[in-house]
Amino acid sequence: MFILKGIEQLEKAIIKAKKTRTQVKFIEFGVYSVKGTKGNFYRIECKKVGNEKQVICECLGASRGLVCWHSACALSLHVGLARQRQTA
Ligand SMILES: [Zn+2]
Numbered sequence: 124m125f126i127l128k129g130i131e132q133l134e135k136a137i138i139k140a141k142k143t144r145t146q147v148k149f150i151e152f153g154v155y156s157v158k159g160t161k162g163n164f165y166r167i168e169c170k171k172v173g174n175e176k177q178v179i180c181e182c183l184g185a186s187r188g189l190v191c192w193h194s195a196c197a198l199s200l201h202v203g204l205a206r207q208r209q210t211a
Pocket residue numbers: 165180181182183184185191192193194
């Protein structure tokens with residue numbers, strides 16, 4: 124799990140995510156499933172706790188507090204959806 128403080132934190136992960144061109148599944152608002160390089164799926168949760176934006180991914184990197192590319196994939200979808208909700 125890591126706390127999202129700004130988009131610049133995601134830059135490297137986004138580059139990796141774009142190269143990988145994986146599949147992102149929408150489960151519900153804030154919950155996504157991203158296909159890993161070995162064909163397995165990771166569940167990613169994006170939620171707001173107080174003023175913090177928490178991103179939880181099941182992978183090893185994220186469990187160590189790193190920003191993983193799975194999270195970057197899920198977040199790019201999540202941010203778009205969150206924006207639509209605000210303007211709807
Ligand atoms: Zn991950």
